[in-house]
Amino acid sequence: MxxxxxxxxxxxxxxxxxxxxxxxxxxxxxxxxxxxxxxLLLVVFDMNPDLGMLFNNMWFWVRFLFIVSVGAIxxxxxxRLGRPAEASRVSVWLIVVPFAxxxxxxxxxxxxxxxxxxxxxxxxxxxxxxxxxxxxxxLPLFVSAIWIAKQFAPVRLRVTGAIAGLFAxxxxxxxxxxxxxxxxxxxxxxxxxxxxxxxAVVGAVLAGKLLKW
Amino acid sequence: xxxxxxQKLRDLMRRGLAGDGAAYxxxxxxxxxxxxxFLRKRLSSMPDEVEDLVQxxxxxxxxxxxxxxxxxxxxxxxxxxxxxxxxxxxxxxSRRGEQVELxxxxxxxxxxxxxxxxxxxxxxxxxxxxxxxQRAAIESVKIEGLSIAEASKRTGQSESLVKVNIxxxxxxxxxxxxxxx
Numbered sequence: 454m455x456x457x458x459x460x461x462x463x464x465x466x467x468x469x470x471x472x473x474x475x476x477x478x479x480x481x482x483x484x485x486x487x488x489x490x491x492x493l494l495l496v497v498f499d500m501n502p503d504l505g506m507l508f509n510n511m512w513f514w515v516r517f518l519f520i521v522s523v524g525a526i527x528x529x530x531x532x533r534l535g536r537p538a539e540a541s542r543v544s545v546w547l548i549v550v551p552f553a554x555x556x557x558x559x560x561x562x563x564x565x566x567x568x569x570x571x572x573x574x575x576x577x578x579x580x581x582x583x584x585x586x587x588x589x590x591x592l593p594l595f596v597s598a599i600w601i602a603k604q605f606a607p608v609r610l611r612v613t614g615a616i617a618g619l620f621a622x623x624x625x626x627x628x629x630x631x632x633x634x635x636x637x638x639x640x641x642x643x644x645x646x647x648x649x650x651x652x653a654v655v656g657a658v659l660a661g662k663l664l665k666w
Numbered sequence: 667x668x669x670x671x672x673q674k675l676r677d678l679m680r681r682g683l684a685g686d687g688a689a690y691x692x693x694x695x696x697x698x699x700x701x702x703x704f705l706r707k708r709l710s711s712m713p714d715e716v717e718d719l720v721q722x723x724x725x726x727x728x729x730x731x732x733x734x735x736x737x738x739x740x741x742x743x744x745x746x747x748x749x750x751x752x753x754x755x756x757x758x759x760s761r762r763g764e765q766v767e768l769x770x771x772x773x774x775x776x777x778x779x780x781x782x783x784x785x786x787x788x789x790x791x792x793x794x795x796x797x798x799x800q801r802a803a804i805e806s807v808k809i810e811g812l813s814i815a816e817a818s819k820r821t822g823q824s825e826s827l828v829k830v831n832i833x834x835x836x837x838x839x840x841x842x843x844x845x846x847x
Contacts, residue, residue: 454789456698456782459721462808463728464691467832468682470732537730537746538738606730608750665754666726666840 478604482597486621489593490628498586498632512636515558519641520630522551523649524623527616531598534613535605545612548619552646559638577635580644586633587648591618591625595652599663610660618656622649668775676740683731698724699778700741701748706779708752715755717785718847723751725840729833742771755847792842800835803828 454462494500507513526548533539563571577583598617607613626645635641656663675696682690701720709716727747734743793804799821806817807828818825 454721454785454793456717456721456724456785457695459724459789460691460694460698462804463724463836464682464687464694465809465811466687466807467814467829468687468690468731469685470683471829472732475732536733536735536743537750538735538743540746606726606733606747606750608746665844666730 475604479601482601486594486597487624487628489597490590490625491631493590493593494628494632497589498629501632501634503634504631507634507636510636512638515555515638516630516636516641516645517627519551519555520623520626520645523548524620524627526551527620527623531602531613531616531620534607534609534616535602537606537608540608545616548616552642555638555642559642563639571639574637574639575643577637577640577644579633579635580640583629583633583635583640583644584648584651587622587625587629587645588651589625590628591621591648591652594621594624595656597621599656602664603666606666607664610664611657614656614658614660614664615653616656618653619649621656622652625649625652668772671775672739672741676736679734679740680736683734683736694724694728696778697727697744698782699780700744700774702782703777703779704745704748704774705752714783714786715847717783718787718843719751719755720782721785721787721789722755722840722843722847723748725836725843726751729836729840739771741775745771745774748774754844758844758847787843787846789839789843792839792846795842796835796838799823800831800838803831804835807832 501507530543530545530548533543563574566574595618598621599614602613602617626649629648635644675693678689678693678696682693698720701723702716705716705719705723706713709719727744730747734740793801796804802821803817803823806812806820807814812820814825814828817823817828821828823831
């Protein structure tokens with residue numbers, strides 16, 4: 454087929470794009486990812502029976518804010534990475550901000566705490582399973598995020614894979630926080646961050662295979 | 667001058683996305699000439715592959731047209747896709763070391779080449795090998811020029827399914843083009 458014939462074919466009928474349909478597909482994929490992750494939580498971990506009591510604790514809301522800001526920033530960055538004209542101008546490093554802020558809070562609290570309490574603040578009661586559990590819950594969201602990224606045109610595959618993974622990690626952390634009683638900033642900044650970064654690294658490593666188009 | 671070219675292209679693209687097929691064809695034709703010149707310069711050791719890659723980028727651009735934001739320069743957008751496809755081509759042909767000159771969108775706009783050679787890979791063969799439903803939708807609408815409603819009657823697919831199958835079919839086509847070069 455000659456290039457001119459190909460052009461004629463591409464231009465014939467049905468050129469306008471249905472933006473509503475795309476928005477709908479993306480929302481549906483995000484919803485399915487969260488539902489999958491939540492079902493996994495119910496099956497594997499169950500909800501925290503004392504969740505309601507945490508609502509009065511300021512640190513519960515700090516944890517919430519931390520996770521949501523990581524998720525929101527990665528979603529915003531991801532949306533731009535999917536658009537070739539903007540991808541090269543996206544400042545990916547914005548994502549560091551919530552981690553840095555929480556690290557600052559955690560560090561000052563550790564410094565002020567009595568020496569013998571510091572280990573507990575860092576390790577809580579679940580340091581050994583936290584990152585693994587978050588990564589597990591990230592699986593359905595990871596599939597959604599990669600699928601969504603593929604519906605667009607990522608030209609920086611590795612970075613896009615990493616941010617998609619981070620978005621899945623943040624979503625999973627949000628779901629996991631319905632089970633996990635840890636709200637100490639020192640704990641969160643180490644183990645929650647690790648849990649979110651595992652899918653991000655997986656995303657970066659697999660990006661070349663999963664996202665190519 | 668470059669500004670004018672960009673303006674003209676953007677205008678054609680905007681009209682195309684609004685449903686003006688003739689404007690969209692003109693847009694793709696101008697773009698093909700820019701791509702040909704861009705790729706010919708960078709594939710000087712593989713001149714036979716140029717037209718195939720032009721076609722591959724054109725389909726990629728068409729399939730990803732929803733990622734173009736009409737408020738942005740269309741040249742920068744198309745140039746970013748062309749660059750991605752070129753780097754991807756080098757990678758596929760295990761020429762990782764190849765330096766892609768990372769010029770900016772202005773250079774991309776500066777020279778065009780309307781002298782199309784024959785492509786080595788025949789897109790019509792790849793089209794014929796698509797899954798039957800996708801092929802039927804593309805053949806009736808995109809080749810024979812039936813309207814979506816007529817194609818729906820002919821193929822027995824609902825109108826929205828015809829559109830979905832065109833979209834999927836062109837995506838499958840793009841993936842197979844990528845594999846075959």
